Amino acid sequence: xxxxxxxxxxxxxxxxxxxxxxxxxxxxxxxxxxxxxxxxxxxxxxxxxxxxxxxxxxxxxxxxxxxxxxxxxxxxxxxxxxxxxxxxxxxxxxxxxxxxxxxxxxxxxxxxxxxxxxxxxxxx
Numbered sequence: 402x403x404x405x406x407x408x409x410x411x412x413x414x415x416x417x418x419x420x421x422x423x424x425x426x427x428x429x430x431x432x433x434x435x436x437x438x439x440x441x442x443x444x445x446x447x448x449x450x451x452x453x454x455x456x457x458x459x460x461x462x463x464x465x466x467x468x469x470x471x472x473x474x475x476x477x478x479x480x481x482x483x484x485x486x487x488x489x490x491x492x493x494x495x496x497x498x499x500x501x502x503x504x505x506x507x508x509x510x511x512x513x514x515x516x517x518x519x520x521x522x523x524x525x
Contacts, residue, residue, distance in 0.1 A: 447497055448524075450489050450490065450520060450523055451518065451519075452488065452518075463478050464477075466492060469510070501522070504521065
């Protein structure tokens, strides 16, 4: 913007004005444009843990791992065996809301079929 144009535009004041627009014009002319981005924290993640019991059929656990946690058949079988032998196993790691939904889904499906399978969450 030329000095003549500034004088004709009542909304802007020149370099001697009190609104500081002159300093901003100088920064724009130099190509300086800085903006700091706020640092965004990653949301907390939770492990969904399945616990072993003596009554839930292994086939049900494998099917549940495939359906609810999208595990391929071989991985679901391996994880089911880990849960069976070690007493618990991590089915997946998710943000809070998804982990809560997965746990609730496990409980609902197990109860619908009369199995005592339990799941829980632990902070990663």
